[in-house]
Amino acid sequence: MEQNDNTNSGILYTERNAGERPEQPGAKTWQVALLMLMSAALAAAAVVLVLSLGTKKYILVDRQSDTDATLISELLTDIKKYYYFSDEAPTSEKLLEDAAHAVVNGVGDPYAAYYTEEEFNSFRDNMNGNYKGIGVLVSSEEGRGLYVNRAYEDNPAYKAGVRDGDYIIEVDGTSVIDMDVNEASALIAGEDGSTVKLRIVRGDETLELAVQRGDVYVKRVYTEMLEDGIGYLRIDSFTGEADTEFDAALDELLESGIKALVIDVRDNPGGELTKVINIADRILPECTITTLEGKLVDPPKVYSSTDEKKLEIPYVVLTNGDSASASEIFASAVQDNAQAKILGTKTFGKGIVQTTWEFSEGNFIKLTTDVYLTPNGRMIHGIGVEPDITVEQNEELAGVDIFFIRRDMPEKDIQVIRAVELIKESIG
16 A cells, blocks of 8 residues: 655665675675665555565674673663563563664664564565555545555456545445555555455445455556557566566567667666666676675676677667666666667666675664666766756656556656657657
8 A cells, every 4th residue: 555655765775595694795695686766655555565675695793792782781671670660661672672773773874774573574575576465556535535546457456346546435344534544554454365345436336345365466567559660668666577577578569560669767766686687688788787886795796788688679768866776777777888868857866785684583784885886887876867868757747656647648748758759760
């Protein structure tokens, strides 16, 4: 479930096997990296979809000193011994958990986090695309209930009959009209395999639908056919099976005989490093895609395209201010290797890596440890990727999700219209 919120925070995540302690710099282990700009709205979506992410990499961590341990121990002892309402106080475990959150938050790293094992597992599943729930995207509308912005096809809610534009007014007999969207999310969320009963208003109809909670799969790649044999391919995020979806979608467009392509990474918050590398490798000739360096990468790690496949037709890449992290790797790789024009507006500018590791059993920490550079060695963080051709979006569409723009009002999408014009000019 998602509420309207444009606040942004960032995640660029590297991972190893859960349960392993980080290794020293220079270690060769480098399995999965996730580069993600997460929004508060997406975080809210976790409640209904039950999202999350993956594990860690290598780092040297100083062990907590005896003095620090004694300080915490004495604090807990005195609280238990002298606090008058000690019977009502949180447990020592809860106080320690709160203290751990506070210590990490006090570092000053906006992307740092402390996770309990439960929090970490949810975080990991979220980013890996392992969702449980009913598969809807909703917002709260005063006096009308929860508006269904999207009922994702082939998922539990859709299969039960929920459709875009419906209003959910009751969940298991409880009214959600004017209820906080997070509170309503908690009602809709539940055990895998259990059933939630929804009362829905659709136009003049009122429907009673039973939805069995279960696996939710949200597509990452969407395609369209534009005019004059020009294809359109949008990547919503570089998570889940984005690379597999991209290959299948591109093959289908090519088989249909497209002469050119618009690749859209607007509003794409990023995702998994391996996914963006695979997708870039699919369209680029032999070249550098990106380089990672920093505290944990010694020497720097260069990611390259193999040239086994490349896109032989003209294409344009669309970006905007919400294209972040993995999207910026993709756009800068295309740009620095002079393969296509970048059109739209400057990207978000997140080029740093967060690493997460288990520092004690069931306790995880995430800190900024590395940066990534474009093929030409440019720093992206705090700067972003400037498009080759700047085209501002229609003001009327400000804040509207790209999915809805393409579904409901493509004729107002100035950036796609200009991309098509550019392609026509280039191919005559």
